[in-house]
Amino acid sequence: MEVNSQTQVAAPELFGLEGVPAQVMADRLVEAVVEGQINPIEAHIKISRIEDAIQSYKGNDRIRDLTLRELAKYGKKQQFGDCMLEETEAGIKYDFSQCSDSTLASLYVQRESLNAEIKSREAMLKNLPSSGMADPETGEMYYPPVRTSKTIIKTKFKK
Numbered sequence: 001m002e003v004n005s006q007t008q009v010a011a012p013e014l015f016g017l018e019g020v021p022a023q024v025m026a027d028r029l030v031e032a033v034v035e036g037q038i039n040p041i042e043a044h045i046k047i048s049r050i051e052d053a054i055q056s057y058k059g060n061d062r063i064r065d066l067t068l069r070e071l072a073k074y075g076k077k078q079q080f081g082d083c084m085l086e087e088t089e090a091g092i093k094y095d096f097s098q099c100s101d102s103t104l105a106s107l108y109v110q111r112e113s114l115n116a117e118i119k120s121r122e123a124m125l126k127n128l129p130s131s132g133m134a135d136p137e138t139g140e141m142y143y144p145p146v147r148t149s150k151t152i153i154k155t156k157f158k159k
Contacts, residue, residue: 129144
């Protein structure tokens, strides 16, 4: 598929952001919200919608293939204005199931057993009173883990 020159011109007009660094865009939006020019809930919803659109766009295999083919015209790495694009491998995975290594298989079994023991122990520690508890056999004092969290706004759109 050949890239249409009209499309190349329309994209910057569509977004109106060509050449503006991402941090500058974010700073402008933050300032507008802080200054009361934009409702923070409306901004959150719009930014979340844009974020979903970007993830969907970047996750589209057709777009990835078209973009890789277009980039290949310039080589594997090319600077476009302030943006460097480079073809690279990501998410490399190895399947060890066909290696026929009995030592590795045994280690996987041990790991599963340890993971189960750790999960059980963590569950016990989570349920301790804040004052702690003494181990009846050793006298060692156990205390519950420190719980931390960050309050966020969970955002879902109807599909």
